[in-house]
Amino acid sequence: MQDQLTINRRHFLGFAGLAAGSAALSFSPSRAFGSVFLAEDGSILEWRELSKGVQAMVDMNTGGNSLAVVSGHSVLLIDTKFPQLGRALKTDAEGFAGDGAELILVNSHHHGDHTGGNCSVVPDATASYAHKNAIPRIEESFDGVKANARKAEQTVIDSGGSDALAKSARFTQRAAAKWTKASITPKNPVEGSKNSFDAGELGVNLYHFGSGHTDNDLVIHIPERNLMHTGDLVFSGLNPFFDPNGGYSARGWIASLQGAYKLCDADTTVVPGHGAVGDRSIIENQIHYLEQLIDAVQQEIDNGVSKEDAAKKSWSFMDELGFEQIKPRAIQAVYDELAG
Numbered sequence: 001m002q003d004q005l006t007i008n009r010r011h012f013l014g015f016a017g018l019a020a021g022s023a024a025l026s027f028s029p030s031r032a033f034g035s036v037f038l039a040e041d042g043s044i045l046e047w048r049e050l051s052k053g054v055q056a057m058v059d060m061n062t063g064g065n066s067l068a069v070v071s072g073h074s075v076l077l078i079d080t081k082f083p084q085l086g087r088a089l090k091t092d093a094e095g096f097a098g099d100g101a102e103l104i105l106v107n108s109h110h111h112g113d114h115t116g117g118n119c120s121v122v123p124d125a126t127a128s129y130a131h132k133n134a135i136p137r138i139e140e141s142f143d144g145v146k147a148n149a150r151k152a153e154q155t156v157i158d159s160g161g162s163d164a165l166a167k168s169a170r171f172t173q174r175a176a177a178k179w180t181k182a183s184i185t186p187k188n189p190v191e192g193s194k195n196s197f198d199a200g201e202l203g204v205n206l207y208h209f210g211s212g213h214t215d216n217d218l219v220i221h222i223p224e225r226n227l228m229h230t231g232d233l234v235f236s237g238l239n240p241f242f243d244p245n246g247g248y249s250a251r252g253w254i255a256s257l258q259g260a261y262k263l264c265d266a267d268t269t270v271v272p273g274h275g276a277v278g279d280r281s282i283i284e285n286q287i288h289y290l291e292q293l294i295d296a297v298q299q300e301i302d303n304g305v306s307k308e309d310a311a312k313k314s315w316s317f318m319d320e321l322g323f324e325q326i327k328p329r330a331i332q333a334v335y336d337e338l339a340g
């Protein structure tokens, strides 16, 4: 438990720090999944094959969950974790699709644990999508990302990463000197509630249901694979992260989840932003968590409890979940929203 707690705290510092644009960064390799799930030898990172042509880089310690979906000679990469991992994600994703692969990127939202590796991916991608509200926020993170990239190899070594990953990070470190803001910025901003494009033979739909986790969340849905990546609208088995500066709305978050849920059937594979892959029940669980959080915080407000005192509380729906340290943030954020 202590180990888990330490990992969670490190992780929290990692993505919270990046979200705030600070230099804080964390990474440690995970052995959370057995080798039976790992992609075939040759990958730098430890991918899980969810189905044929669908590889997920899902763990608790390397930032947001990434997904690589192959169709023919095209590969769709969703989210790029931290700067020291971007090149490895790109190399592996292209490797899944074979020589001369066409690379397409989607950022689920702007947070630095989902876009930190963009500079290694965007320049070589034939298309790179993010919500238009994400674009200035991603650009703002550039200086911090570049600074972290310049110590990428040491970051990997300090965290016990593999030699192959350290080598990849060394390349990133050298390349970083030439990066500009254009390197990190997706070239294809989207707006409106639904956008579609093709990745190889696959149709890919990007949904934006309004403000939720941030003001720029995209739900990525690939009907032909019955596959969805929710970004950070879903923290599976974890307390969710609230960023006061990210344009969140707890009520909007629920509405976004309801929109995503309607796209699913009982067999849909749902990849959350953090935590384990599941089915549509992980979306339901997140809805229930947020509904209970809103009710509990409203009760505190109605009882005249201050924000500071409310933030010290916990309720049963928050127990037995990871990311315990971010519970007060969640309470404070919802308090501000409801009291405001």
Ligand SMILES: [Zn+2]
Pocket (backbone or CB within 6 Å): 109, 111, 213, 232, 241, 273
């Ligand atoms: Zn996020």
